[in-house]
Amino acid sequence: MSFKSDYRKVLGAFTTGVTIITTQLDGAYYGFTANSFTSVSLDPPMVLFCVKNDATFIDALADSKVFGINILSSRQEPLSNKFANPALLNEQRFEGLKMSQSELKCPIISGCLAYLDCEHFKISKAGDHLIVLGKVKSFDKYEGDDPLLYYAGGYRGLQQ
Numbered sequence: 620m621s622f623k624s625d626y627r628k629v630l631g632a633f634t635t636g637v638t639i640i641t642t643q644l645d646g647a648y649y650g651f652t653a654n655s656f657t658s659v660s661l662d663p664p665m666v667l668f669c670v671k672n673d674a675t676f677i678d679a680l681a682d683s684k685v686f687g688i689n690i691l692s693s694r695q696e697p698l699s700n701k702f703a704n705p706a707l708l709n710e711q712r713f714e715g716l717k718m719s720q721s722e723l724k725c726p727i728i729s730g731c732l733a734y735l736d737c738e739h740f741k742i743s744k745a746g747d748h749l750i751v752l753g754k755v756k757s758f759d760k761y762e763g764d765d766p767l768l769y770y771a772g773g774y775r776g777l778q779q
């Protein structure tokens with residue numbers, strides 16, 4: 620066993636939800652799947668996520684300065700895979716997707732469990748990733764399905 624595979628196994632023992640983080644710049648949509656989302660502060664409301672430092676998303680975010688957190692439901696596993704596929708361009712990820720636009724003009728994906736509209740506040744370098752801290756400007760909780768969970772490198776449902 621190598622350090623890397625052991626380390627991955629240990630991190631995989633931590634169960635998370637799954638999000639798609641979105642932004643919009645000059646009419647073009649950007650988004651990727653992330654489970655590094657976490658809440659940071661209640662007052663003022665702040666959240667963070669980590670993104671690899673060569674991600675296409677980061678260039679768009681540097682200009683748009685806003686992002687949306689879409690918390691995925693158990694029915695949205697195919698979408699999670701689509702937005703985690705490095706072979707797909709951002710425009711291909713959003714093709715045919717039902718969505719609306721937030722106050723900050725970020726895509727809200729239909730069928731997500733909850734949505735947070737955020738203004739980017741600070742980006743810090745951390746190894747091969749960046750930590751993006753944002754201020755939450757508004758949010759919505761939608762009724763419906765169970766959350767999509769991620770554990771030990773695979774998707775799970777609440778019943779499993």
Ligand SMILES: Cc1cc2nc3c(=O)[nH]c(=O)nc-3n(C[C@H](O)[C@H](O)[C@H](O)COP(=O)(O)O)c2cc1C
Nearest residue numbers: 651652653654655669670671674675703704705769
């Ligand atoms: C469940 C899941 C969670 C992920 N979480 C993150 C994350 O928190 N940060 C990250 O940079 N990539 C994460 N990824 C990988 C990205 O979604 C993937 O590398 C994607 O291709 C990045 O977008 P890009 O190709 O536009 O750079 C995750 C993938 C999956 C399937």
